[in-house]
Structures are given as C-alpha cells and as structure tokens.
Amino acid sequence: MAASAAKAKSAKPVSAAAGISNTFSEFTKDEDFTALREMLKIRRFEEKAGQLYGMGLIGGFCHLYIGQEAVVVGVQMAQNDGDQVVTSYRDHGHMLATGMDANGVMAELTGRSGGYSRGKGGSMHMFSREKAFFGGHGIVGAQVPIGTGLAFANKYRGDGQVALTYFGDGAANQGQVYESFNMAKLWKLPVVYIIENNRYGMGTAAHRVSATTDFSQRGRSFDIPGEQVDGMDVRAVRAAALRAIEHARSGEGPYIIEMQTYRYRGHSMSDPAKYRAKEEVQKMRDERDPIEQVRKRLLDNGWSTEEELNQIDKDIRATVNASAEFATNDPEPDVSELWTDVYL
Amino acid sequence: MPIEVLMPALSPTMETGKLAKWLKAEGDKVKSGDVLAEIETDKATMEVEAVDEGILGKILIKDGTEDVAVNTPIALLLEDGEDASAAPAPKKPEKADDTEKPEDKEKSEDTAAEQRAEENAPPVEPEKGPAPDTAPSAVAAPPKPSIEPDPEVPEGTEMVRQTVREALRDAMAEEMRRDGDIFLMGEEVAEYQGAYKVSQGLLDEFGAKRVIDTPITEHGFAGIAIGAALAGLRPIVEFMTWNFGMQAMDQIINSAAKTLYMSGGQMGCPIVFRGPNGAAARVAAQHSQDYAAWYSQVPGLKVVAPYTAADFKGLLKAAIRDPNPVIFLENEILYGQHFEVPKLDDFVLPIGKARIARSGTDVTIVSFSIGMTYALKAAEELAGQGINAEVIDLRTIRPMDVDTIIESVKKTNRCVTVEEGWPQSGVGSEIASQLMEKAFDHLDAPVLRVTGKDVPMPYAANLEKLALPSVAEVIDAVKAVTYR
Numbered sequence: 042m043a044a045s046a047a048k049a050k051s052a053k054p055v056s057a058a059a060g061i062s063n064t065f066s067e068f069t070k071d072e073d074f075t076a077l078r079e080m081l082k083i084r085r086f087e088e089k090a091g092q093l094y095g096m097g098l099i100g101g102f103c104h105l106y107i108g109q110e111a112v113v114v115g116v117q118m119a120q121n122d123g124d125q126v127v128t129s130y131r132d133h134g135h136m137l138a139t140g141m142d143a144n145g146v147m148a149e150l151t152g153r154s155g156g157y158s159r160g161k162g163g164s165m166h167m168f169s170r171e172k173a174f175f176g177g178h179g180i181v182g183a184q185v186p187i188g189t190g191l192a193f194a195n196k197y198r199g200d201g202q203v204a205l206t207y208f209g210d211g212a213a214n215q216g217q218v219y220e221s222f223n224m225a226k227l228w229k230l231p232v233v234y235i236i237e238n239n240r241y242g243m244g245t246a247a248h249r250v251s252a253t254t255d256f257s258q259r260g261r262s263f264d265i266p267g268e269q270v271d272g273m274d275v276r277a278v279r280a281a282a283l284r285a286i287e288h289a290r291s292g293e294g295p296y297i298i299e300m301q302t303y304r305y306r307g308h309s310m311s312d313p314a315k316y317r318a319k320e321e322v323q324k325m326r327d328e329r330d331p332i333e334q335v336r337k338r339l340l341d342n343g344w345s346t347e348e349e350l351n352q353i354d355k356d357i358r359a360t361v362n363a364s365a366e367f368a369t370n371d372p373e374p375d376v377s378e379l380w381t382d383v384y385l
Numbered sequence: 386m387p388i389e390v391l392m393p394a395l396s397p398t399m400e401t402g403k404l405a406k407w408l409k410a411e412g413d414k415v416k417s418g419d420v421l422a423e424i425e426t427d428k429a430t431m432e433v434e435a436v437d438e439g440i441l442g443k444i445l446i447k448d449g450t451e452d453v454a455v456n457t458p459i460a461l462l463l464e465d466g467e468d469a470s471a472a473p474a475p476k477k478p479e480k481a482d483d484t485e486k487p488e489d490k491e492k493s494e495d496t497a498a499e500q501r502a503e504e505n506a507p508p509v510e511p512e513k514g515p516a517p518d519t520a521p522s523a524v525a526a527p528p529k530p531s532i533e534p535d536p537e538v539p540e541g542t543e544m545v546r547q548t549v550r551e552a553l554r555d556a557m558a559e560e561m562r563r564d565g566d567i568f569l570m571g572e573e574v575a576e577y578q579g580a581y582k583v584s585q586g587l588l589d590e591f592g593a594k595r596v597i598d599t600p601i602t603e604h605g606f607a608g609i610a611i612g613a614a615l616a617g618l619r620p621i622v623e624f625m626t627w628n629f630g631m632q633a634m635d636q637i638i639n640s641a642a643k644t645l646y647m648s649g650g651q652m653g654c655p656i657v658f659r660g661p662n663g664a665a666a667r668v669a670a671q672h673s674q675d676y677a678a679w680y681s682q683v684p685g686l687k688v689v690a691p692y693t694a695a696d697f698k699g700l701l702k703a704a705i706r707d708p709n710p711v712i713f714l715e716n717e718i719l720y721g722q723h724f725e726v727p728k729l730d731d732f733v734l735p736i737g738k739a740r741i742a743r744s745g746t747d748v749t750i751v752s753f754s755i756g757m758t759y760a761l762k763a764a765e766e767l768a769g770q771g772i773n774a775e776v777i778d779l780r781t782i783r784p785m786d787v788d789t790i791i792e793s794v795k796k797t798n799r800c801v802t803v804e805e806g807w808p809q810s811g812v813g814s815e816i817a818s819q820l821m822e823k824a825f826d827h828l829d830a831p832v833l834r835v836t837g838k839d840v841p842m843p844y845a846a847n848l849e850k851l852a853l854p855s856v857a858e859v860i861d862a863v864k865a866v867t868y869r
Contacts, residue, residue, distance in 0.1 A: 220605025221608070
C-alpha cells in the first residue's frame with residue numbers, strides 16, 4: 042500500500058509553526074477505496090476485540106483505536122516497504138495497517154498459540170519482523186528512543202529506510218522523548234515522530250498536564266520542524282506524512298507531525314470516560330468521523346454505491362469474524378512455552 | 386440467525402453488573418457503535434455499544450436488573466426481515482462456573498487505582514478459556530543451559546602482562562575488526578578517549594561512525610542503542626559508571642531483556658551494556674553502588690562481572706558475540722591492575738562458567754569482581770594458619786554456575802560468600818539459598834555472607850573503609866564456619 046511521493050501533486054513543505062496543515066491533494070478513486078477498506082478493517086476489528094473483551098476472552102488491558110484510524114492508514118499510504126513502525130500499547134490498528142494478519146493479532150489478544158507472540162505478549166506487546174513492526178510498548182514513551190534507534194540503524198547502514206515512531210499527547214511530556222529529539226537532530230536520523238494527540242492521556246485532558254499543547258512545536262529547542270495535521274482526514278494525514286518522510290529520507294533528520302485525532306472509546310476497556318461529555322464524543326462521531334468522510338466522498342463522486350459499500354463492510358466483517366473464530370478456537374500455548382524465548 | 390447481545394465484562398475484574406437502563410427500544414434500528422444500554426458495575430457506569438448492525442428484536446433482561454452475570458444474553462439483534470419469534474429460546478443466564486466465563490476473578494476495590502497501575506503493572510491474568518491439561522508444576526523446572534568449559538590455552542602460549550583497561554580495549558577492538566555491525570557509544574568514549582581511558586585509540590582506528598560520543602542522557606541513548614540492536618546492529622553501550630546507568634534501567638529491563646519473550650522469539654536484542662560498577666574511592670553514596678544483584682534478578686539478561694584481565698578480555702568478547710543483552714560489570718579500581726593474558730588470536734571465554742581461582746579442601750569462598758581481592762588475600766593468610774581455602778571466582782552472575790559451587794562444597798562442606806554489594810537479596814543470599822536447596826546435606830555450617838554494610842556509602846575515609854568488606858571479615862567468617 043506504499044504510495045510514491047509523486048502522487049502528492051500539491052504537497053508543499055510547511056514551515057514550523059504554520060498551524061494546522063490543510064495542504065493536501067485529493068485522493069483518486071483507488072486511494073479512497075484503499076483508505077476506506079483499511080480504516081474499516083481496523084474499526085471492525087476493534088469493535089470485535091471490544092466484544093471479545095466483554096465476553097472475557099481477552100484479558101488484562103485492551104486499548105482500542107476506534108476514531109483514530111485515519112492516522113495510521115494515512116501514514117501507511119505515504120511510507121515505503123521496509124520503513125519501520127513502532128508505537129505504544131494502542132497498537133492493534135498499526136499492526137493491521139502494516140499488513141499483519143488479523144488472525145494472528147486477534148489470537149494474541151486472546152492469548153493463544155497462533156498469536157504473533159505465541160500468546161506471550163498480549164494486546165500491548167506484539168511484533169512482526171517480517172512487516173517491520175517493532176511493537177507494541179507498554180511503557181509510556183519508551184518506544185520513542187527505540188524508534189530513534191531504528192532510525193540510527195537505518196543511517197548506519199545507509200539503507201534509505203525511515204522509522205515511523207508513534208506516540209501520544211501523554212507520552213509527549215516524557216523526558217526520554219526529548220533526549221531522543223536531541224540525538225535524532227544531532228545525528229540527522231531518518232525518523233518521523235507522529236504524535237497522536239487524541240486530547241486525553243488516559244483520563245486527563247492534555248491542557249491540564251501540558252504547559253504547551255501545540256505538540257508539533259515540541260521539537261523547537263532542537264530545531265526539528267513540525268506541523269499540526271487534521272488527523273481525522275486521511276488525505277491531510279497522508280500529505281503531511283509524505284512531507285515528513287521525504288524530509289527524513291533525504292537526510293535532513295527528524296520531523297514531527299502532530300495528528301489531531303480523537304478516540305471514541307475509553308483509554309482502555311475499563312475506562313468509563315467520565316472526564317469528557319458524551320456530547321463531545323457524539324459530535325466527533327457525527328461530524329468528523331474519518332471513515333464517514335471517505336464513504337461520503339465515494340458516494341458524492343459517484344465512485345460507489347450504498348450497496349457496494351455495504352458489501353465491502355460485510356466482507357470486512359466476515360474477515361474479522363473469522364479472526365475472532367480463529368482466536369477463540371486456537372489452543373492456548375503449550376505449557377513448554379513458559380520457558381522458551383527467554384534467551385537466544 | 387438473530388445475534389445474541391451478551392452482558393459484557395467491562396473491566397479485567399468484573400463478574401456481574403446491573404443493567405441500569407436500555408437506551409434503545411425493541412424494534413429500533415441499530416448500527417455498530419450505537420450505545421444500546423448503560424450498565425453499572427461495582428466501579429462505574431459504562432455504556433454497552435452495539436458491535437453488529439440490525440434491529441433490536443427482543444430485550445431479554447429488563448431495565449434495573451441487578452447482578453446480571455457477564456456473558457448472559459441481554460437482547461437479540463435481528464437482521465432485516467428477521468422475526469424475533471424465529472429466535473431460539475435464549476440460554477439461561479450463565480453461572481459463574483460456566484466455562485465461557487472468566488474464572489477466579491478478584492474484585493478490585495478501586496477503578497482509579499487499577500487504572501493508575503495500568504501501564505506499569507498489569508495484573509495477574511485471570512485464567513481464560515479451557516484450563517490447561519497439565520498442572521503448572523509439571524513444568525516447574527527451567528531448562529538448564531549447557532555451557533562449554535573454558536577453551537584450552539595451548540602449552541607454550543605467550544602470556545602478556547596487561548591491565549584490565551588494556552584487555553577491555555583489545556577485546557572491543559578485536560571484535561570491531563571482525564564485525565562492522567559492532568559500534569561503541571557512550572559519554573566521552575570517542576574524542577576524550579574514554580572517561581577511564583578504556584576506549585583509548587578506538588576512535589582513531591574505527592572512526593566517528595563506530596565510536597560515538599553521546600550527550601549525557603543515559604535513558605535516551607540506551608533506548609536508541611536497544612532500537613538499533615532490535616534492528617540487527619550490535620551496540621556496545623558504555624555507561625561512564627553503572628550508577629548513571631540506573632537512569633536507563635527501564636529501557637534495559639523492559640525493552641532489552643523482555644522483548645524476545647514478548648515477541649514470541651522474533652526480536653532478539655544483541656547488546657552489551659558495560660562500565661565500571663561498585664565503589665571506586667571516596668566518591669560517596671551516589672557513585673558507589675554495586676548492581677550485580679539488581680540485574681542478576683532479571684530473566685532475559687546475562688550478567689558478567691570478571692576479576693582478572695584475561696577473564697575481562699575473554700568474557701567481553703563473548704558478551705559482544707552473545708545474541709542476548711549482556712550486563713558487563715567492570716570496576717574502576719581493577720582497571721589499572723596487571724594480570725597475565727594469553728596471547729591468542731581469538732581468546733573467548735564462556736559466559737556462565739565459574740573459575741576455581743585457588744584449590745582447597747577446608748572451605749569454599751565464592752566471590753566475583755573486586756570481591757576476589759578480599760577472598761584471595763584472606764585465603765593466603767588462612768593458608769598460613771593451616772586453613773586451606775578453595776576460592777571460586779563466579780565471573781558470571783547470571784546464569785550462575787551453581788554446579789561448580791556445589792561440587793566445591795561437597796568437598797569442603799563450608800561456604801563463605803564475598804561481595805561489595807548490600808546484604809539483603811544479594812548475590813551471597815542467592816548462593817546461600819541454592820546451597821540450602823541443593824546441597825543441604827553437605828553443609829557442616831551455615832553459609833556466611835561477607836558484604837558491603839547495609840548503609841549508603843559514606844564519604845569519610847574511615848567510614849568508607851568500614852562500609853566495605855575487609856580481608857579480616859572474610860577470615861573471621863571462614864573461622865566461624867570452620868569452628869576455629
């Protein structure tokens with residue numbers, strides 16, 4: 042699903058502190074279909090994961106990505122094969138976007154042997170070397186030095202790859218993030234920092250814990266360019282990601298894109314989300330939903346019909362249901378797995 | 386087929402809840418994401434969202450019903466054109482012992498506390514699904530690593546007198562010549578030639594790409610090195626001292642040590658963290674701490690703490706080649722000490738093998754790193770008093786070569802441990818436990834530990850001396866266990 046930079050006809054570099062970036066090119070019909078399918082796959086997968094959690098099939102912590110789908114799908118549409126992805130514990134969407142198999146992801150959520158980590162990682166700790174997905178990290182902010190280190194390896198090898206390092210508005214206040222910014226800029230590492238600002242770090246609104254809330258400017262002390270992006274519009278996301286990735290790949294060093302997004306569900310499954318008004322969530326769903334925006338375009342442009350879109354949804358549901366079926370019937374890991382994979 | 390809407394578990398610990406209020410009525414069209422009902426748990430009021438699309442055909446559990454068990458069907462969702470009467474009779478509410486239901490869940494007192502703990506301390510996972518056929522005790526024994534003994538040093542091999550510092554530098558240089566993926570990073574390692582001159586000359590030979598000065602940000606550069614290792618490079622991270630490495634502990638343990646396991650074996654992390662450990666001289670509490678016991682508790686890490694220059698060289702080369710994260714503990718006071726090192730093209734020693742530094746029959750003294758200086762001096766003096774001590778240099782703290790200790794204790798029936806670290810949960814405590822479990826019948830006296838005192842390191846010269854172990858304390862301990 043990699044797209045060449047040439048497709049972004051009207052993309053222009055945006056200077057630091059330029060405010061929200063609305064510079065993007067329209068999607069072609071194919072691109073809108075791709076975006077719809079990928080986002081819908083994540084949405085349906087997460088809804089199903091929520092349901093399996095409710096049935097007690099998924100345990101512990103389970104952080105859903107519903108509402109934020111345009112971010113990872115838009116970035117994925119701008120990156121090349123081989124570019125690495127690393128993120129926090131809200132990671133199911135990123136895994137599906139990198140092309141990881143829904144069965145393997147769902148079976149890891151249920152702690153079964155067919156999961157990506159053979160049931161030993163769970164929701165927050167999944168990896169795929171094949172898809173260059175480096176986790177899945179449960180410690181807030183810890184993935185930022187790691188993503189910077191992936192970029193270090195890229196530069197060391199001169200392989201032209203870029204490390205896409207995702208973190209949230211909450212992690213943006215972590216000390217190790219700024220240690221990483223400093224070295225990334227100092228050594229001109231090919232890393233793109235994607236800050237998924239979904240407005241709340243668990244139950245705390247960003248403005249209550251952040252002295253400045255324009256997270257795109259958090260790299261200013263290190264002269265790292267950044268821009269704020271409408272993270273609910275997959276076109277704006279892809280355009281910004283193309284700019285950022287191009288900057289990093291060309292040897293200019295790191296770039297920050299703050300994706301202004303929103304999660305519809307609580308921080309995790311056990312979060313009643315009392316810290317925000319129901320109306321706020323509903324307004325987002327009604328007016329800004331990333332999937333609805335694409336659906337509407339496909340219909341308005343005469344590129345598709347309700348029937349066709351319903352069929353796509355049905356097909357995706359079938360895939361997701363199959364993954365749930367697999368993840369429910371797959372056996373738990375063999376007890377001998379307790380002792381494996383501690384050392385190589 | 387109508388779809389059953391089940392009473393959901395809305396937290397890791399929920400067993401039952403009250404169906405407080407239906408927000409949709411029978412006959413309403415619903416799409417996924419719509420809020421169907423509100424549920425009150427012991428902690429909060431939560432919303433139940435529809436996962437599937439359809440028409441709310443029949444509400445099976447009325448508003449206000451208390452104690453509805455998780456997974457009870459609460460409504461039927463019909464597809465267009467379906468009739469609720471076509472639905473099979475709903476199952477009876479499920480009991481707590483139903484196999485589909487979470488078992489053995491404990492009630493949590495407080496949502497907020499639980500959520501605060503969230504990222505850092507996942508709770509013990511309640512068992513889900515069918516119980517495993519085999520009881521966990523059936524696999525209680527971890528597999529034992531098989532470790533080759535030290536390679537033979539051919540007779541007539543020239544021995545070179547070298548400091549520990551030189552041996553460490555040679556080990557790194559030899560390995561870096563062999564493999565271009567190996568690089569060294571840390572504070573002052575390049576242009577300054579190393580804060581303790583361990584990396585002297587490496588910048589000249591390997592260039593700035595492979596010998597990299599970092600900012601003073603241990604947490605950050607340790608994490609960057611771990612990321613590079615996950616990507617397949619082989620970093621050597623020098624901490625100016627391990628005291629500063631404590632800033633990086635989260636990355637070392639949570640990222641380097643655990644990722645292989647958490648990834649089901651996909652993501653190895655070949656990395657060495659090295660630097661001086663423990664007390665130097667007169668640098669007080671914050672710069673004088675022994676981390677051997679700390680890191681040795683962590684599965685996924687190997688922990689090496691040699692004493693002689695030959696062991697430092699052979700084991701650092703082994704650590705660099707090891708595909709796992711290795712904690713390599715050096716000692717500032719040992720850096721300048723001279724030892725004989727065999728002049729061989731490729732002198733590599735096995736991680737996980739202790740060395741018998743002195744053979745004896747009356748007592749086993751086990752130590753490592755600078756602790757060996759006390760142990761060997763004490764053995765020397767004891768020999769003059771007719772006590773023939775065997776001294777074991779552990780060299781590796783994890784995996785610990787317990788077999789060599791046990792073999793020795795079978796002969797001597799007595800054991801004294803020596804380390805500069807603190808007593809509680811120390812390396813000596815581990816050795817004492819192992820001997821109790823595996824060699825109890827061979828012990829003729831309790832195992833005694835000689836350790837650093839249970840205080841932060843004082844600055845004053847006299848107090849500092851008291852806080853560290855001494856040769857006299859080792860001799861006293863040996864006399865106590867030999868009843869002399």
